[in-house]
Amino acid sequence: MKPLAMAVVLAAVGCHRGGGNAADLPSSCLIEHDGGVTQCFDDIGSGAKSEGEKACGTMHGVHTFRAGTACPTDGVIASCTKASGTELERVERCYRDEAACTARCAKGNGVLNKP
Numbered sequence: 083m084k085p086l087a088m089a090v091v092l093a094a095v096g097c098h099r100g101g102g103n104a105a106d107l108p109s110s111c112l113i114e115h116d117g118g119v120t121q122c123f124d125d126i127g128s129g130a131k132s133e134g135e136k137a138c139g140t141m142h143g144v145h146t147f148r149a150g151t152a153c154p155t156d157g158v159i160a161s162c163t164k165a166s167g168t169e170l171e172r173v174e175r176c177y178r179d180e181a182a183c184t185a186r187c188a189k190g191n192g193v194l195n196k197p
Contacts, residue, residue, distance in 0.1 A: 106130055107150045111138030114145075119177045122153035128169040137172075161195045162187030 109130050113121040120143070125134035131149050138147040153175045160183045162174045174192070176183035187194045 108152055109134035110148045110151055110153045111141060112146045112148060112153065113141055113143055115143050119154065119157070120179070121177065121183075122175045124153045124173040124175065126171045126173070130170060133170055158197055160184065160187075160197075162190070162192040163195065164190050164192040166193060 106128055107130060108124060108126045110125070111123045111134060112119060113123075123134070123137065125131075125137070135147050135149070138145055153173075155175075157177045158175045159178070159180050160176045162176075162183065164172045164174070164187075174183065174186065180196075184194055186192075
């Protein structure tokens with residue numbers, strides 16, 4: 083094989099492997115009560131899809147797992163980042179009850195952010 087052809091093949095293989103695993107795409111779990119969104123959890127990093135789907139299945143109320151879709155940002159009153167800088171980061175976005183969100187964040191050793 084000629085050097086140029088070999089370089090093209092190696093580049094194609096490298097791009098395919100680096101293209102991202104579907105399991106690593108960000109995912110979210112949208113939770114609704116009383117006709118509106120109350121919380122949403124974004125999972126980001128290695129295993130986001132599988133871990134996010136498992137966690138979403140344990141949530142109370144009406145919950146929807148959304149692979150490859152981030153939480154809505156409109157209406158967020160506070161957010162809590164847990165496991166920042168690790169292989170799997172989780173961000174809880176709160177749309178109601180800021181006090182409860184703050185308490186959950188403190189209990190989970192998260193970092194609270196307010197817009």
